[in-house]
Amino acid sequence: MQDKDILFENLMNEYIAGSITDENKGILFSLVEKSELYRKQYDEMVKLYALLHVPAFEAQKDSKYTNLKERLHVSSGMTVGRKWVIYARNVAAVILLMVTVSLGSIITYEELDNSGDMLYNETTVPLGSQTKILLPDGSTAVLNSGSILKYPLSYGKKERNVYLVGEGYFEVAKNKEKVFQVHAGDMKVKVTGTVFNVRSYPEDLSAEVSLINGGVDVSVNNKYVRLKPDEKAIYNRGTGQLYSESTESYKSALWTTGRLSFVNTSFAEILKDIERKYNVKIHVESDKVEKEYFSGSINLEMSLQEVFNFIDVDKKYRFEVSGGVISVKDR
Incomplete structure (x- = not known):
């Protein structure tokens, strides 16, 4: 013994x-x-x-x-x-x-799959924070606020599979013999070694994969796209459409450095990110929010009030706090 x-x-x-x-x-x-x-x-x-x-x-x-x-x-x-x-x-x-x-809680648990009992490691990131994980093969994942990542104890034996809810930035150690795959809801990202960002919050209408270096294959059901650097795949959960377009992919990972970057993003979507990053509840009581779009970046070292002042330069909205909830209203 x-x-x-x-x-x-x-x-x-x-x-x-x-x-x-x-x-x-x-x-x-x-x-x-x-x-x-x-x-x-x-x-x-x-x-x-x-x-x-x-x-x-x-x-x-x-x-x-x-x-x-x-x-x-x-x-x-x-x-x-x-x-x-x-x-x-x-x-x-x-x-x-x-x-x-x-900034994250780590647990190990059992889950029954097709092969029988399997052990998983799972990391959950609280709202308002982010966490970095070193995977057994030397790959790294940075998880954004409100995200969950799990991987089996058998990770690296034959394949390298991780399961993501939320947003993660990945730097994958090269290994052509063992494919690295991110399972994010219906979407699957397949690589051997590269740098990319996956955003797949269940409450969002769309999920995105932005490629910074290397190459990835993105698939959803029977749909498939192959990305090159500075391209991103977008999966619309409402329509089921999967497509790719050009992008400045480095901006997708600015959140790892303490900034939120937006490119022609609706104010409603930006408010969702602010909720996650500042761990607050925001209630929208304005029809204008869905129709306004912004491009730029926010320094997350700013206070919440400074963020609202930065976005609402035209003073179109009132931000009222009651019972721990921030209400966004028209002026």
Whole structure:
């Protein structure tokens, strides 16, 4: 049993470091799936690791992770059970510091699919925040406010599948042997290695994929488009239409840098983004909102009142707060 505990710990170290081989990853997944103890320990390690990949305090992230790894160093003669006690004790102070800046919650759970029980990691991003995730293959995903990303524990074994609700910016590690796919509702984005942004909030009429580098294939049911850099695919949920058009694709990812960018976007759609980013409820009581369109960008360091002043330069609207709800009315 002790040998198996040591094997599990070594494999987890490789997994967290991103140096694990396909063969060893298969062994690790087998151990996790067959042991409730290993499953719980895996869950805790993933959560702790994810805490160190939050965009806030990005400049301190690497040093904190290095310090954490140094503090977790113990001799190889100790059993996993004993090491786990020391592990939990040593990271307690770090967690107390990091949890205050963590912008996403990470869980591991089981879901039944066609192949039987499958373990998933899921990250949920609260309104008003965003979170960065490092996937096991070295790919990264930045999730926008109100988004959810999940991926199976078997990620990278044969394929690299992730499931997105909301908006995500992806930098995919190249691997022609293992296709990377984003499943966003009815829409699927298929790549081998590239940089792109996917926006697919269920409450929005349309979903979009903007390609920054590389190439992607976007499909919805039996419809398909192939994108080149500075092109985006648009899927209209109302009509079922899927098409592509030229765009300045870098603007689609400006939200990752603290800005919201709009190109001929209705005021109603902009207000939805403001709701998500500032975690507020906005009630529209004006017929003009649907008919007005804007192009430009908003600095998210501005206060909510400054944002409204910036957009409503002609002073057409009143923004009234009552019971925690902002009402948009005509003047």
